Amino acid sequence: MPDKSAYPIQLIQPDGRRVFDREYAALVADIGPEQLRDLYEDLVVTRRIDIEATALQRQGQLGLWAPMLGQEAAQIGSARALHPDDYAFCSYREHAVAYCRGVHPTELTRLWRGVAHSCWDPHAVNMTNPNIIVGSQGLHATGYAYAAHLEGAEIATIAYFGDGATSQGDLAEALGFAASWSAAVVFFCQNNHWAISSPVRIQSATPIARRAYGYGIPGLQVDGNDVLAVLAVTRQAIARARSGGGPSFIEAITYRIGPHTTADDPTRYRSAAETEEWKRRDPIDRLRKLLERESLWDEAFERRVAAHADEVAHQVRSATIDMPDPAPMELFEHVYATPHPLITQERSEYAQYLAGDPGDAAVHQEGVHS
Amino acid sequence: MITTFAAALNAGLRRALEDDPKVVLMGEDIGHLGGVFRVTDTLQKDFGNNRVVDTPLAESGIIGTAFGMALRGFRPVCEIQFDGFVYPAFDQIVSHVAKIHFRTQGKVIAPLTIRIPFGGGIGSVEHHSESPEAYFAHTAGLRVVTPSNPADAYLMIRQAIALDDPVIFFEPKRRYWDKADVDFAAIDDIPLDRARVCVPGADATVVAYGGTVGTALTAAKIAAEEGHSLEVIDLRSLSPIDFDTIEASVTKTGRLVVVHEAPVFAGLGAEIAARITERCFYHLEAPVLRVGGFDIPYPPAKLEKYHLPDPDRILAAVDRSLAA
Ligand SMILES: Cc1ncc(C[n+]2csc(CCOP(=O)(O)OP(=O)(O)O)c2C)c(N)n1
Numbered sequence: 001m002p003d004k005s006a007y008p009i010q011l012i013q014p015d016g017r018r019v020f021d022r023e024y025a026a027l028v029a030d031i032g033p034e035q036l037r038d039l040y041e042d043l044v045v046t047r048r049i050d051i052e053a054t055a056l057q058r059q060g061q062l063g064l065w066a067p068m069l070g071q072e073a074a075q076i077g078s079a080r081a082l083h084p085d086d087y088a089f090c091s092y093r094e095h096a097v098a099y100c101r102g103v104h105p106t107e108l109t110r111l112w113r114g115v116a117h118s119c120w121d122p123h124a125v126n127m128t129n130p131n132i133i134v135g136s137q138g139l140h141a142t143g144y145a146y147a148a149h150l151e152g153a154e155i156a157t158i159a160y161f162g163d164g165a166t167s168q169g170d171l172a173e174a175l176g177f178a179a180s181w182s183a184a185v186v187f188f189c190q191n192n193h194w195a196i197s198s199p200v201r202i203q204s205a206t207p208i209a210r211r212a213y214g215y216g217i218p219g220l221q222v223d224g225n226d227v228l229a230v231l232a233v234t235r236q237a238i239a240r241a242r243s244g245g246g247p248s249f250i251e252a253i254t255y256r257i258g259p260h261t262t263a264d265d266p267t268r269y270r271s272a273a274e275t276e277e278w279k280r281r282d283p284i285d286r287l288r289k290l291l292e293r294e295s296l297w298d299e300a301f302e303r304r305v306a307a308h309a310d311e312v313a314h315q316v317r318s319a320t321i322d323m324p325d326p327a328p329m330e331l332f333e334h335v336y337a338t339p340h341p342l343i344t345q346e347r348s349e350y351a352q353y354l355a356g357d358p359g360d361a362a363v364h365q366e367g368v369h370s
Numbered sequence: 371m372i373t374t375f376a377a378a379l380n381a382g383l384r385r386a387l388e389d390d391p392k393v394v395l396m397g398e399d400i401g402h403l404g405g406v407f408r409v410t411d412t413l414q415k416d417f418g419n420n421r422v423v424d425t426p427l428a429e430s431g432i433i434g435t436a437f438g439m440a441l442r443g444f445r446p447v448c449e450i451q452f453d454g455f456v457y458p459a460f461d462q463i464v465s466h467v468a469k470i471h472f473r474t475q476g477k478v479i480a481p482l483t484i485r486i487p488f489g490g491g492i493g494s495v496e497h498h499s500e501s502p503e504a505y506f507a508h509t510a511g512l513r514v515v516t517p518s519n520p521a522d523a524y525l526m527i528r529q530a531i532a533l534d535d536p537v538i539f540f541e542p543k544r545r546y547w548d549k550a551d552v553d554f555a556a557i558d559d560i561p562l563d564r565a566r567v568c569v570p571g572a573d574a575t576v577v578a579y580g581g582t583v584g585t586a587l588t589a590a591k592i593a594a595e596e597g598h599s600l601e602v603i604d605l606r607s608l609s610p611i612d613f614d615t616i617e618a619s620v621t622k623t624g625r626l627v628v629v630h631e632a633p634v635f636a637g638l639g640a641e642i643a644a645r646i647t648e649r650c651f652y653h654l655e656a657p658v659l660r661v662g663g664f665d666i667p668y669p670p671a672k673l674e675k676y677h678l679p680d681p682d683r684i685l686a687a688v689d690r691s692l693a694a
Contacts (some may be wrong), residue, residue: 113672335665335666
């Protein structure tokens, strides 16, 4: 993959016209009318899920949610480039990636409702659960890719992270290890311009993609609101990784339209004008304009997509509301994979306590020399 | 003045910035945003970007650079956004910050204050409710403190910053919105490493700190209605621990229950139980008991009410102690 950081790669202009780019257009030459419409449907459905989850949080059904509003193209474009046997390592905002990996939408809210620390079975969809500790997943993706290589498997991994994460030592170490091992990992940075209240310039004095060069890793910038361009560059990076070509770094330039999480108030740190400007670069609008230009748009299609989105949102809502609270004794489940005497003891003491049994171990406590 | 815990800290930080030009605040989102809990609200506006620094998103970086600043005579006050995010900085804290004075035979000090919102009870997602105090209390060279109320918050943050030793300053996040009367002019000057007897009592001693002090006080109220008088001690300092105050109390009551929300195994309760058993062996009427979090990772929000010590579990322990 050549280093092209002078300008972000783009295949669809904001007004919906195609960009003539011989190299990258060729990478998505197979995306015909139906596939374009499918991508559009993905964008609309995942946005609808995100909006529904945000509403569920506002209504007290979720403790927290990290909206991805505005980042749909970066996520759909990259995730649709993955093969089923590739493995995705994510942060906490990759709801659309999870959707593309085959996570059932009704599983997306489990962690955010506070009923468990996980949402789905990672090995069932080859994607990790939301990862709150910023920056750690780059190392995990690199290790996984290396292990796959040791087994002779030709797969790739992709690590999703934000612009803020690039400041973490873990990510620097991941780039070093990946380069040293020629690991089959794609580092996918969604530069959404903000790390909570910190603008991207606090994290980096150079375009983020350029940092990869210092590690001997090719880096490029792509218009993250252009689903076709993201698909093209990620396909290229994935193909490169799968064929033994080593790691790549993609910086998808996009924007977080909403708050960092539902607990955040972005009006405290950024201007409405900035957000409005990015709303005008909306990734869904852009693809819609392309579809219109190419006569792939009609009202029946719009209605069908909207109905699908509503149906999925409805599923998310009812599944979330129906999620039962875990029973107290679930506290002691899965702490260890093998029996552990301390947990066994605490479990039975606590069961007694809950049963109102005033017996000799009435509460979780231990005498020093009783 | 009636003030929240967070506002009292804010006032303490403001005073420290005013009093000493070498005091610098640093951390993620502490500037314009005022921190995710607003503890540093308006301070960047009033003291500028160089005194209240929004750092890159890197905890090892925050502590490592603060350490470098301390070598140059500064007194950095670092904010770690949540307890669960201090671990990337653990190496800097335990290998460098904690050891420099010893390694240099006293020639170098590292007067860092590391502020960490800690503990649960606010319904957060994982990594946002940890109680990592034992890791730090176990590390020689660090002081570890935690205020439990607004007045102490205001007093102790200033004492921590003024101290020539590094201080891990735990802020019980579920108390940030607690309100109390804080007299910003006349504060009684109880030393930073001294525990406080919150309510006197005769039948048993309950030691708590940080977020669980309020829980222990509630338990004492309920116990009083049932005819038992509990003496509640707020530890305030977790390293060193003021064993004299606990000893004096246990000598009087003969019974001790230690409460904390951190897992009990190898926690601070174990240290207190062992020392008090040594010091008060002939006064103790019952074994020292501990009420704490279970020995599990901090559970998801819907389960935390079972995990966190509540008045009932404290009272069950008191009953057991009284029955012994
Ligand atoms: C190690 C660590 N430090 C701090 C935090 C608190 N935190 C959560 S998200 C975030 C900002 C992340 O920004 P970025 O990497 O750009 O990703 P974005 O949220 O914008 O997608 C911060 C500071 C954390 N989760 N983990």
